[in-house]
Amino acid sequence: MGQIKIFGIKERLNPVKETLSKVIHECMMDALEYPSDKKFHRFFPMDKSDFYFPNGRTEAYTIIEISMFEGRTVEAKKRLIKLLFERISTLLEISPQDVEITIFETPKHNWGIRGLPGDELVLNYKVNV
Template sequence: MAQIKIFGIKEKLNPIKKQLSEVIHSAVVDAFSYPPDKRFHRFFPMNHEDFIYTDDRSDAYTIIEISIFEGRTTTAKKQLIQLLFQRIANHFAIAPQDLEITIFETPKQNWGIRGVPGDELQLNYKVNI
């Protein structure tokens, strides 16, 4: 399972939401061997006054938060981060300085999905990769 939140200045984020979702999802699929039909993205376009950051960031500053089940290897998580930096820079000219990525891992039993705790789900993909 992966739930992804994307935060940015609304004037920069809104025009690229669909494409950015595609790029993020492609990285998750490649790094985690994730099923292509499983996509859960939420966008948070923000006003300038509600998104405070340091002067060394531009208006393209974007934060990506990824919540996943525990179990992926450090190698898989690093690959995801690297793919996101590469693909986002290539598609949107968002510099690494303007992109922050955080992966939050929690045990499956801390999730509730389709009426059951996450550790009781029958998944069609592997988490321990």
Template sequence: MAQIKIFGIREQLNPMKEQLSNVIHSVLMDVLGLPETKRFHRYFPMDAEDFQYPQDRSAAYTIVEISMFEGRSVETKKDLIQQLCKQINEKLMLSVHDLEITIFETPRAHWGIRGMTGDELKLNYNVEV
């Protein structure tokens, strides 16, 4: 399980939503082994005055937050971040300097999905990768 939140300035984020979603999900499938049907992406396009960022970033500055079940190894999480940066840079021409990725891990028992907790779910993919 992984849910993605993407934040950016409206004029920068909106034109790349579909392509960004495809790149992110492709990397999640490759690195985490998520099924193609498990795409949970939320976009937060913001007005420039509501999205403050450091002076050494451009208006394309984008934040990607990943919430997922705990259980992946440190190596897997590092690979996920590296692959996301590489693929987003190559396919969307977004500078790695303008991209930040944060992973939030949650115990499965802390997720409520389809009327049960995440630790009660029968998943068709492995979380311990």
């Protein structure tokens, strides 16, 4: 399971939402063996006045927060992060300097999905990759 939030300045984020969503999902599938039909993305386009960020970033600055079940290896998570930086830079021309990624992992029992605690779900994919 994974829920992804993407934050950015609306004038820069809105035009690339569809492509960025596709890139993120492909990285999830490649790095974490994520199923193609499991896509949970939410975009938060923000007014410039509501989005403060440090010097050295441009208006393309984008934050990606990934919440997922715990269980992936450190190597798999690092592969995900590296793929995201690489593909976002190549396909969307957003510099790695303008992208921040955070992965939040929680035990399955801390999730409620389709009327069940997450640890009682039958999944059609592996978490331990």
